[in-house]
Amino acid sequence: MITDPDETSTSTARTGVWFVGARGSVATTAVAGCAALAAGLHPADGMVTETPPFAESGLAPLSSLVFGGHDTMSCPLPKRAEALEAGGVLPHGLASAVRAELAEADQEIRTGGPLAGESRSDEELIAAFADDLRDFARRQGLERVVVVNVASTEPAPDDQSSSLPASSLYAAAALRAGCPYVNFTPSTGLRTTALQDAVAASGLPHAGRDGKTGQTLLRSVLAPMFVQRALNVRAWSGTNLLGGGDGAALADPAAAAAKNAGKNRVLAETLGALPEGDVHIDDVPALGDWKTAWDHIAFDGFLGSRMILQTTWQGCDSALAAPLVLDLARLVARAHQVGISGPLPELGFYFKDPDGGPAALAEQYVALLSFADRLREAR
Secondary structure: OOOOHHHOOOOOOOEEEEEEOOOOHHHHHHHHHHHHHHOOOOOOOOOHHHOHHHOOOOOOOHHHEEEEEEEOOOOOHHHHHHHHHHOOOOOOOHHHHOHHHHHHHHOOEEEOOOOOOOOOOHHHHHHHHHHHHHHHHHHHOOOEEEEEEOOOOOOOOOOOOOOOOHHHHHHHHHHHHOOOEEEOOOOOOOOOHHHHHHHHHHOOEEEEOOEOOOHHHHHHHHHHHHHHOOOEEEEEEEEEEEOHHHHHHHOOHHHHHHHHHHHHHHHHHHHOOOOEOOEEEEEOHHHOOEEEEEEEEEEEOHHHOEEEEEEEEEEEHHHHHHHHHHHHHHHHHHHHHOOOOEEOHHHHHHEOOOOOOOOOHHHHHHHHHHHHHHHHHOO
8 A cells, every 4th residue: 555655756745644534524624724724825823743843854745635534424525614614613715715625535535334224244344444545545646544533532332342433443444454543532443452463563653542622732731830839739620512513422421431531631640640520511502613611720829728720711623623633644644654653652742642651731742842853863
């Protein structure tokens, strides 16, 4: 599937980005945004890999990225982009301006699974998904393909089930097709014992899981502040109001529990223990792709004085996630190009549940910059 780099010039090499959940809000925003940036229609706000420290790291140009993916939904990407524009997620006129690029990507989306009443076995599904990846790479003449899971959060797997969760079926297909893998969701993906041998044998770089876009991003900044100032956190509670596909998916208590595990992990690892308080997730369909997150932090100051910090985060998850997804695809593709394999803890900056490394955002950013240096030196 991978072309010999010696046979592909830097100017003509193209990199595939294969989204699991390719017709969802995050993938649609990423495809539209990439086209807009490549055409110079908008600045690259939110894209860390477009900042000066990454300029000479050998990352694939945005104009060289080719998109495809799996989804069980049928709404074409141009229509999905129009809906996002109407909801204020995409700027006015963008869906029309990049319609050709959206339509081209939509032609590369294949039906995923398991579908309702699915009769195919896990092995048959994995084989079919891997064939789709190989076919995409072959027809498009791609140097490599990075698989990025941006599908809705699935419930934690049932230990009694003999079948792999959908996210793990796609992850297994990526391994089989020789594709680096990124899990931007809280879903299982590669983190199942059933795939550990295949992961180790693949020699592929992989990163994840659960992208850090809003509330947890803020927690990863604030929690170290309390530690460094020797302020004892007594309780940390949070509430999320969100709509869209995420709101509907997270209305399932099992899916919400999987999501909240990552939010709590940052606090437990940074503070040394998980303080009192829960995170609540409420589905509010009227909000669409927008969300509001509140945090209420109770802490002790000098001589036991009791104090409160409250924060409010309001934003569009798709617009927050899309540039990170593009960053990750480029970074993991470059890691694969230079022969880096296995988990990438240096990319913990992007995740609630990274592959090791520090939990504080500042320390994660330092590790990311060191990774950029490593990629630059490999040129």
